[in-house]
Amino acid sequence: MKNSVKRIISVMLVACMALTFAISASAFEGFGGSLFRALSYSNIFSAEKSGTDANVKPENIYDRTFDAVGFAKIFSLKNQNGEEEETESGDRPASSIYKRVVVLGVDGGGTFFKDTPTPNIDRIFANGAITYEAITSTPSISAQCWGSLLHGVTPEFHMLTNSVSSPFPMDSLFPSYFRVVRDAFPDAELASFNNWNVINTGIIEDEIGVYKDNASDDAKVTELVLNYLDDHDPTLLFVHFDSCDGAGHSSGYGSEKHLKQVSTVDGYIGQIYDKMAEKKLLDDTLFIVVPDHGGTPGGSHGGDSEAEMKIMVAIAGKTVQKGTIGEMAIRDIASIVVYALNLEQPETWTSRVPSGVFKGVEAGERPVYEFPENIRYKNQGQPTPLKDSGKYITDFFNAEEIIGYITLDGETKVDVGDYDAEQRDKLYYVDGYYGQAASMDDGYVKLRYIPNSDSFSVSLWLNTRGIGGDPAIVSNKNWNDGRTQGFVLSLRTSDIKFNLGNGNARMDAEFPLPSDYQNGWTHVILIVDRENNVVKLSYDFGEPISVEIPDSLKSCSFNGVTNSINFGQDGTGSYEPLPATLDDIIVFDKALTADDIAALKEYYQAER
Ligand SMILES: [Ca+2]
Ligand SMILES: [Zn+2]
Numbered sequence: 001m002k003n004s005v006k007r008i009i010s011v012m013l014v015a016c017m018a019l020t021f022a023i024s025a026s027a028f029e030g031f032g033g034s035l036f037r038a039l040s041y042s043n044i045f046s047a048e049k050s051g052t053d054a055n056v057k058p059e060n061i062y063d064r065t066f067d068a069v070g071f072a073k074i075f076s077l078k079n080q081n082g083e084e085e086e087t088e089s090g091d092r093p094a095s096s097i098y099k100r101v102v103v104l105g106v107d108g109g110g111t112f113f114k115d116t117p118t119p120n121i122d123r124i125f126a127n128g129a130i131t132y133e134a135i136t137s138t139p140s141i142s143a144q145c146w147g148s149l150l151h152g153v154t155p156e157f158h159m160l161t162n163s164v165s166s167p168f169p170m171d172s173l174f175p176s177y178f179r180v181v182r183d184a185f186p187d188a189e190l191a192s193f194n195n196w197n198v199i200n201t202g203i204i205e206d207e208i209g210v211y212k213d214n215a216s217d218d219a220k221v222t223e224l225v226l227n228y229l230d231d232h233d234p235t236l237l238f239v240h241f242d243s244c245d246g247a248g249h250s251s252g253y254g255s256e257k258h259l260k261q262v263s264t265v266d267g268y269i270g271q272i273y274d275k276m277a278e279k280k281l282l283d284d285t286l287f288i289v290v291p292d293h294g295g296t297p298g299g300s301h302g303g304d305s306e307a308e309m310k311i312m313v314a315i316a317g318k319t320v321q322k323g324t325i326g327e328m329a330i331r332d333i334a335s336i337v338v339y340a341l342n343l344e345q346p347e348t349w350t351s352r353v354p355s356g357v358f359k360g361v362e363a364g365e366r367p368v369y370e371f372p373e374n375i376r377y378k379n380q381g382q383p384t385p386l387k388d389s390g391k392y393i394t395d396f397f398n399a400e401e402i403i404g405y406i407t408l409d410g411e412t413k414v415d416v417g418d419y420d421a422e423q424r425d426k427l428y429y430v431d432g433y434y435g436q437a438a439s440m441d442d443g444y445v446k447l448r449y450i451p452n453s454d455s456f457s458v459s460l461w462l463n464t465r466g467i468g469g470d471p472a473i474v475s476n477k478n479w480n481d482g483r484t485q486g487f488v489l490s491l492r493t494s495d496i497k498f499n500l501g502n503g504n505a506r507m508d509a510e511f512p513l514p515s516d517y518q519n520g521w522t523h524v525i526l527i528v529d530r531e532n533n534v535v536k537l538s539y540d541f542g543e544p545i546s547v548e549i550p551d552s553l554k555s556c557s558f559n560g561v562t563n564s565i566n567f568g569q570d571g572t573g574s575y576e577p578l579p580a581t582l583d584d585i586i587v588f589d590k591a592l593t594a595d596d597i598a599a600l601k602e603y604y605q606a607e608r
Pocket of ligand 2: 108142245249301
């Protein structure tokens with residue numbers, strides 16, 4: 001049983017990768033279609049599931065397929081050799097066998113459980129494993145942190161942000177632990193109850209048969225869970241409480257009100273635990289309580305202070321070691337969950353089972369995963385070239401051509417150019433294409449430049465997932481109406497739309513995004529050429545697509561409603577937020593030529 005479960009998982013991962021490949025296969029013309037149809041997901045799966053000794057080894061066929069295009073190496077699949085895998089997986093300790101895992105998430109709980117009475121947590125985890133030193137993901141924001149907990153990777157991989165507005169992609173390289181468990185147990189009951197419904201709508205995949213329900217207060221969420229447990233026995237149960245975060249924002253984290261709310265949620269946790277006891281479900285259950293982040297006395301989070309980053313993790317179960325959990329990151333919860341169900345974690349996860357959770361299980365080395373080079377640009381960890389390195393931006397362009405060069409390396413300022421830039425509201429600095437980049441969910445960048453009737457160009461790196469509306473990447477107009485004066489480059493599900501208005505007339509042009517744009521960094525160049533009356537857009541340093549400016553707008557200025565151009569917002573600063581990370585913004589005082597685009601490509605060492 002153990003082995004067959006594992007084999008199914010491996011095969012399913014191959015299948016999921018095939019899907020990824022199929023989607024990006026358009027680049028390899030004449031190759032994609034028939035092979036992938038013949039080896040469809042369900043064929044492979046049912047062959048394995050039925051237990052027939054299929055003499056066709058799907059893995060091998062895929063190996064050959066991927067080898068042909070250099071894919072096998074990317075994924076370094078464990079199951080490249082079926083036999084080896086089975087020996088390698090060998091016998092696992094009995095500590096890893098549970099029938100169900102319950103994760104109760106306390107948004108904004110941090111480590112405050114130790115500062116206020118929590119009689120239920122005290123009794124549930126009296127013989128359990130606890131730490132108050134676990135570290136959440138940066139930035140310490142809910143979607144980023146819950147995303148790490150559920151998907152086993154840091155935010156630069158899962159790319160989730162609070163404004164996520166579409167389902168988590170089924171072709172992602174980073175499946176949630178729900179998906180991993182679903183792939184292994186097709187008939188298991190999986191359930192997720194949330195106060196913050198984004199976890200259900202955008203973080204846990206759709207289409208994998210998870211029972212999802214939401215309520216807008218924690219007492220109601222608890223009631224939903226208790227009712228559900230009356231006649232269901234879920235293999236996975238995830239519950240999200242939001243009231244502590246609310247109290248932390250309004251009264252300060254660690255304030256009397258916040259602590260009181262932590263105690264209240266402790267009561268809900270006790271009710272769910274007792275219900276499981278009543279239903280005799282506790283014996284084979286791994287029971288976990290974990291918050292996503294803490295917060296400051298001033299009522300905020302997102303930063304990297306201890307009060308924001310440190311979280312409690314409490315774990316109870318029949319093979320859990322009483323005492324203190326060793327070094328742990330929030331994403332390690334994903335490893336703990338699949339380990340408890342005796343499953344292998346995906347090779348793409350960078351999580352691990354920490355020491356001090358299961359008896360006799362020491363933490364292994366933390367897995368490293370690097371973005372596949374030929375799927376999308378990455379450059380993770382490379383700093384911005386230094387000014388005197390011979391590889392700085394002014395070694396490729398004259399400083400006079402640059403209106404503003406903004407590296408976003410931990411702050412918002414202009415490094416080259418005479419125009420000022422400033423941060424508005426809150427930007428989160430995360431790993432970028434070069435150095436750091438700014439995540440724009442709660443803020444934007446203002447560059448004090450007015451285009452008038454001049455030609456100009458904008459170059460930037462974009463990293464995004466989950467677009468629902470049409471937020472502005474760069475704009476100076478009121479984007480609530482396409483006719484208003486000024487321009488916008490707006491991000492949509494599968495294209496970037498350019499719009500220009502003068503108060504009466506408007507022009508709109510759509511530029512389809514590369515099909516795999518959600519798998520890493522995409523480079524975007526907007527060229528406004530007033531001499532030739534065209535607007536051009538280039539992705540990834542490719543040949544720009546050119547659209548003519550209509551007669552009605554030929555003589556209009558590109559000025560908007562503000563004395564700046566904004567990145568991550570429209571000209572009003574109050575349009576829907578941009579659920580994306582931007583890096584290395586350059587505004588040029590000219591229409592870039594083909595040579596200029598080639599120079600940018602060289603500057604970014606962007607070979608693909
Ligand atoms: Ca940067
Ligand atoms: Zn919050």
